[in-house]
Amino acid sequence: MQLTNRRKVVSDKKQTVMEQLYLPGLLKGMLITGSHLFKKRATVDYPDEKRPIAPIYRGLHVLKRDDNGAERCTSCGMCAVACPAEAITMESGERKKGEEHLYREEKYAKIYEINMLRCIFCGLCEEACPKEAIFLTDRLVDAEYERDDFIYGKDKLVEKMDQRIDVTKRQTPEVLEFKKIKGLKHNELHDPKKLKDKH
Amino acid sequence: MKVTIDGIEIDVPKGTTILQAARMIGPEVAPPTMCYYSKLKTSGGYCRTCIVKVTQGSTANPNPMPKPVASCRTEVMDGMVVQNVTSPEVLEARKGVVEFLLMNHPLDCPVCDQAGECNLQDLGYGHGAVTTRYEFERREFEPIDIGDKIKLHMTRCIMCFRCVKTAEQITDGRVHGVINRGDAAEISTYIEQAIDNDFSGNVIDVCPVGALTDKTFRFKQRVWFTKPMDAHRDCENPKCTGKTRVWLKGDEILRVTARKDQWDEVEDFICNTCRYDKKKKSDWVIEGPTQVNRHSVIAQNHYNHLNNLKVQVMKQQKALGFMDYNKQP
Numbered sequence: 001m002q003l004t005n006r007r008k009v010v011s012d013k014k015q016t017v018m019e020q021l022y023l024p025g026l027l028k029g030m031l032i033t034g035s036h037l038f039k040k041r042a043t044v045d046y047p048d049e050k051r052p053i054a055p056i057y058r059g060l061h062v063l064k065r066d067d068n069g070a071e072r073c074t075s076c077g078m079c080a081v082a083c084p085a086e087a088i089t090m091e092s093g094e095r096k097k098g099e100e101h102l103y104r105e106e107k108y109a110k111i112y113e114i115n116m117l118r119c120i121f122c123g124l125c126e127e128a129c130p131k132e133a134i135f136l137t138d139r140l141v142d143a144e145y146e147r148d149d150f151i152y153g154k155d156k157l158v159e160k161m162d163q164r165i166d167v168t169k170r171q172t173p174e175v176l177e178f179k180k181i182k183g184l185k186h187n188e189l190h191d192p193k194k195l196k197d198k199h
Numbered sequence: 200m201k202v203t204i205d206g207i208e209i210d211v212p213k214g215t216t217i218l219q220a221a222r223m224i225g226p227e228v229a230p231p232t233m234c235y236y237s238k239l240k241t242s243g244g245y246c247r248t249c250i251v252k253v254t255q256g257s258t259a260n261p262n263p264m265p266k267p268v269a270s271c272r273t274e275v276m277d278g279m280v281v282q283n284v285t286s287p288e289v290l291e292a293r294k295g296v297v298e299f300l301l302m303n304h305p306l307d308c309p310v311c312d313q314a315g316e317c318n319l320q321d322l323g324y325g326h327g328a329v330t331t332r333y334e335f336e337r338r339e340f341e342p343i344d345i346g347d348k349i350k351l352h353m354t355r356c357i358m359c360f361r362c363v364k365t366a367e368q369i370t371d372g373r374v375h376g377v378i379n380r381g382d383a384a385e386i387s388t389y390i391e392q393a394i395d396n397d398f399s400g401n402v403i404d405v406c407p408v409g410a411l412t413d414k415t416f417r418f419k420q421r422v423w424f425t426k427p428m429d430a431h432r433d434c435e436n437p438k439c440t441g442k443t444r445v446w447l448k449g450d451e452i453l454r455v456t457a458r459k460d461q462w463d464e465v466e467d468f469i470c471n472t473c474r475y476d477k478k479k480k481s482d483w484v485i486e487g488p489t490q491v492n493r494h495s496v497i498a499q500n501h502y503n504h505l506n507n508l509k510v511q512v513m514k515q516q517k518a519l520g521f522m523d524y525n526k527q528p
Contacts, residue, residue: 081421094417105309
């Protein structure tokens with residue numbers, strides 16, 4: 001069975017004099033290596049220099065607060081049920097009187113965890129969110145020593161009011177419009193002829 | 200009596216309603232219901248969700264009925280011809296009914312504990328319009344505690360009267376009724392009086408929306424993250440069968456409800472001891488996972504069908520004489 005036409009049959013035929021000298025082959029290799037010294041570098045000095053990333057890059061998540069500083073997330077579980085990697089878990093709490101400035105709604109996420117080792121950064125959580133609370137940002141997930149450290153809790157995910165995170169690139173008018181209208185296809189199975197056949 | 204619903208003929212005894220006849224045929228032609236409950240007497244007739252068109256009154260009088268009728272309260276006549284999903288007029292009218300039901304209903308599904316098993320959610324998704332046309336302020340109430348186990352969110356109530364009928368018929372001595380009229384009507388216990396009866400918890404199960412919810416389960420988990428299992432125990436209460444559905448998260452029982460049939464109605468009303476006090480796994484004999492409709496959000500992330508597949512594969516392997524992979528050497 002021939003899988004490719006670039007196959008070469010290995011042979012142990014005697015080398016020619018030129019090949020036995022080794023020097024021409026060596027020089028040819030050195031020339032290729034040397035020519036790279038004068039070419040443009042393919043790498044960047046990463047922490048000092050960063051490559052430009054796409055405006056809709058999907059990196060580390062953020063849990064947004066509203067303009068008054070109250071958490072938007074109401075722990076409805078839509079992100080967790082949409083998540084194909086099952087990376088999100090949460091536990092809800094009930095807002096007490098006097099906590100209105102901390103949480104927007106009656107219910108809030110007491111614990112909200114994303115396992116960054118499971119997460120595939122697909123952005124479905126963001127799409128499912130009815131409260132515009134979770135967004136993927138252009139930040140990266142840090143390297144860690146322990147696997148446990150990759151489970152990000154609310155301390156790492158909720159944005160701080162003094163260093164707010166801009167998500168306007170991902171919250172364009174088109175996105176908002178898309179989230180508003182979900183075409184409902186109803187009554188399509190109600191074909192009288194089909195029903196008659198069934199019974 | 201012969202009655203034809205959506206082109207399907209069925210023979211039913213005298214005194215059957217159109218809705219019951221449609222349910223005998225199957226879920227495809229059965230109209231949705233919000234207030235009718237087959238286990239409760241005199242329920243139905245309030246919400247108008249189950250309206251159908253009668254194109255022929257009977258063989259004796261083949262005239263059509265002038266306007267859509269509530270199928271839960273209309274008895275069949277011999278030779279009656281009914282249109283439900285095959286009539287665009289009915290679907291249009293039902294869409295209007297849904298719009299009316301949603302008029303005062305808040306959009307707090309992300310907070311509501313009923314989300315995922317809410318009849319109004321299903322109805323709105325199946326028949327409703329995507330947007331609202333209502334421009335006025337919705338009526339609002341503060342949540343009330345009815346006893347220490349039930350929470351009443353009057354804002355979410357659609358006035359189906361199911362809980363009132365339950366309080367009337369399942370418990371003895373009703374303390375739970377409706378006050379005021381029309382737009383101002385609200386469910387109330389007299390002066391927030393607690394319901395002490397052993398079967399009062401059933402008002403949670405019959406509520407089609409999240410107006411009456413279990414306080415012991417309040418905000419614990421979304422229903423689709425819990426695993427429903429059929430379970431039973433020997434209940435001391437002679438009126439309670441002890442057959443229930445327990446909703447597990449891991450090994451922990453988060454809540455106990457009655458078992459529901461395909462019309463989302465309870466099979467047996469259960470007592471408060473079973474519902475609130477038996478939250479340990481050792482209290483119950485667990486029969487197995489509940490069969491959940493795979494289109495339901497509750498079936499999300501539950502891999503029961505994979506378990507069945509595994510059993511099948513193992514059976515086949517055994518039959519073919521393969522080695523048992525599950526046995527560790």
